[in-house]
Amino acid sequence: MAQEKFDAIVVGAGPAGSAAAYTMAKAGLSVVLLERGEFPGAKNLFGGVLYRKQLEEILPDKWKKAPVERRVVEQRIWLMGEESAVTLGHRNEAYKEPVNCWTALRVKFDQWFADQAVEAGALPIYSTVATELITEGDRVIGVRTDREDGDLYADAVIIADGVNSLLGKSLGIHREWKPDEVSLAVKEVIALPREKIEDRFNLEKDEGVTIEFFGKTSLGMAGMGFLYTNKDTLSLGIGVMVNHLKKKKIKPYEILDHVKKHPMIRRLIEGGEVKEYSGHLIPEGGWNSVPPLSGNGWCIVGDAAQLVNFVHREGSNLAMTSGRYAGEAVIEAKKRGDFSQETLSLYDEKIHQSFIRKDLVKYKGMHEFLKEEDPDLLFNRLPQAANQALYELFLVDGVPKGEKQKKMLNYLKEAGGGAWGLAKLGIKGWRAMNG
Amino acid sequence: MSEMKIADRLFTIRYKVDEQSHLIIKDQEVCLRCETKECTHFCPADVYEWTGEMTTVAFENCIECGTCRIGCPDYNIYWVYPKGGYGITYKYG
Numbered sequence: 001m002a003q004e005k006f007d008a009i010v011v012g013a014g015p016a017g018s019a020a021a022y023t024m025a026k027a028g029l030s031v032v033l034l035e036r037g038e039f040p041g042a043k044n045l046f047g048g049v050l051y052r053k054q055l056e057e058i059l060p061d062k063w064k065k066a067p068v069e070r071r072v073v074e075q076r077i078w079l080m081g082e083e084s085a086v087t088l089g090h091r092n093e094a095y096k097e098p099v100n101c102w103t104a105l106r107v108k109f110d111q112w113f114a115d116q117a118v119e120a121g122a123l124p125i126y127s128t129v130a131t132e133l134i135t136e137g138d139r140v141i142g143v144r145t146d147r148e149d150g151d152l153y154a155d156a157v158i159i160a161d162g163v164n165s166l167l168g169k170s171l172g173i174h175r176e177w178k179p180d181e182v183s184l185a186v187k188e189v190i191a192l193p194r195e196k197i198e199d200r201f202n203l204e205k206d207e208g209v210t211i212e213f214f215g216k217t218s219l220g221m222a223g224m225g226f227l228y229t230n231k232d233t234l235s236l237g238i239g240v241m242v243n244h245l246k247k248k249k250i251k252p253y254e255i256l257d258h259v260k261k262h263p264m265i266r267r268l269i270e271g272g273e274v275k276e277y278s279g280h281l282i283p284e285g286g287w288n289s290v291p292p293l294s295g296n297g298w299c300i301v302g303d304a305a306q307l308v309n310f311v312h313r314e315g316s317n318l319a320m321t322s323g324r325y326a327g328e329a330v331i332e333a334k335k336r337g338d339f340s341q342e343t344l345s346l347y348d349e350k351i352h353q354s355f356i357r358k359d360l361v362k363y364k365g366m367h368e369f370l371k372e373e374d375p376d377l378l379f380n381r382l383p384q385a386a387n388q389a390l391y392e393l394f395l396v397d398g399v400p401k402g403e404k405q406k407k408m409l410n411y412l413k414e415a416g417g418g419a420w421g422l423a424k425l426g427i428k429g430w431r432a433m434n435g
Numbered sequence: 436m437s438e439m440k441i442a443d444r445l446f447t448i449r450y451k452v453d454e455q456s457h458l459i460i461k462d463q464e465v466c467l468r469c470e471t472k473e474c475t476h477f478c479p480a481d482v483y484e485w486t487g488e489m490t491t492v493a494f495e496n497c498i499e500c501g502t503c504r505i506g507c508p509d510y511n512i513y514w515v516y517p518k519g520g521y522g523i524t525y526k527y528g
Contacts, residue, residue, distance in 0.1 A: 012472055023491070036519050037450075042528075043525070046528075105527045106528030107527070108528075126519075127520030146518055147519070153518075166516070176504070179506055182502075184500060184502045186479050189527040215507060246473050246477055246506050248476075250475065250476060251478075251479070252446060252477065252479040257439075275527060276526055277439075277481035278448070281501050
């Protein structure tokens with residue numbers, strides 16, 4: 001591989017990297033797609049929701065062939081009490097056509113997505129770790145790999161090496177993430193017969209449902225759980241902020257054990273067989289943690305650039321779109337014969353004009369809010385109080401409704417530090433969600 | 436569902452184990468002085484254990500999440516990816 005020079009090297013064959021590689025290869029550029037796993041997807045993990053819109057923008061003809069699990073027709077949100085839940089959700093036939101999102105598993109999807117890039121002409125180099133970037137002055141000119149004579153040279157390097165992004169760090173684009181800028185999610189894939197899944201979740205054929213839950217299930221830490229229906233498996237997991245996990249001194253899989261015993265969850269996974277345990281970090285710093293996105297000879301995309309909207313659990317779609325934009329910027333750079341920051345900052349411009357920046361800026365206060373507020377208040381006491389209040393509302397026990405209403409408000413006030421405390425919290429939360 | 440032991444959980448993942456560890460404690464003296472020994476709790480694969488004298492590293496269990504590199508209060512863990520093709524391979528992901 002020595003001394004060969006390509007137009008572009010993409011480090012990492014996840015959704016961001018494969019989108020970039022596909023975009024550039026299709027335009028006729030010479031592209032290397034580097035992946036440290038035995039195959040794309042081998043190391044990759046997400047909760048399990050894949051969005052149609054951003055995939056279709058990249059593969060307008062082929063997106064229908066993507067290996068997915070179920071079309072999501074219903075999304076449920078559960079606020080968990082000790083042995084109860086306040087539920088909210090929306091089911092709509094309109095989510096089927098055009099499909100809004102699917103449940104999916106990354107080993108299958110990432111292989112297929114990377115294959116599209118390879119079919120378009122990208123050169124796959126798998127089982128190979130990019131150990132460092134090769135630089136000349138302030139310009140990135142290639143990638144050092146752990147293969148013998150494994151230096152690869154290119155006019156542009158697209159850094160798509162995921163949340164840990166050792167390459168991004170080595171370049172000094174971003175410092176190490178702080179524990180509050182990442183969540184650790186642990187997940188299990190649990191096998192159940194299709195009919196059982198469809199009966200338990202009220203589904204027909206390829207219909208799927210997503211459930212996000214928060215509250216008592218994260219044991220007083222800021223976190224969110226998820227339960228998604230695949231064809232003949234369920235994806236169950238929970239992520240918690242690492243700064244809170246550090247203090248709690250609990251093992252991540254014990255949080256999952258706790259979740260599995262909750263009456264809302266237990267009956268849905270009953271009788272299932274755990275096929276796979278997994279864990280991954282989620283970048284959750286929000287817009288304020290996003291590093292510079294491009295420089296001389298490089299762009300950084302996807303999780304490596306903290307491009308995750310954790311409030312809406314969107315990540316793979318931001319990754320794909322950022323990969324596409326970076327690819328488009330490199331195509332333009334090739335046309336101009338200029339791979340300096342001046343041209344590659346076209347990528348920054350595209351991000352800035354897109355939903356990616358707009359959504360991340362809207363929620364840019366959320367990270368600070370979750371970091372500063374007492375997690376026990378937000379994820380333990382308030383959810384429990386909301387559950388007690390709703391319990392009271394629906395309980396017919398001879399207590400007059402007026403008294404009940406007072407009791408309900410009292411639960412919330414007591415949990416939230418009085419009416420004033422609750423109001424302040426509400427205002428802070430509102431601001432955090434609205435940029 | 437009954438609770439699964441971590442060993443049974445890790446058994447669901449395919450590993451190709453390198454002879455050399457990709458995780459290195461930079462300075463055991465730092466661990467000795469560390470009051471919280473957080474790594475023995477927050478690691479999702481029970482890689483780190485405190486023997487009373489030193490931190491042991493079961494790198495062959497590692498699921499490559501990176502939490503320890505970021506979570507160690509003294510940034511005392513040198514963390515790189517396993518060599519190309521080594522480490523975990525998920526079946527589902």
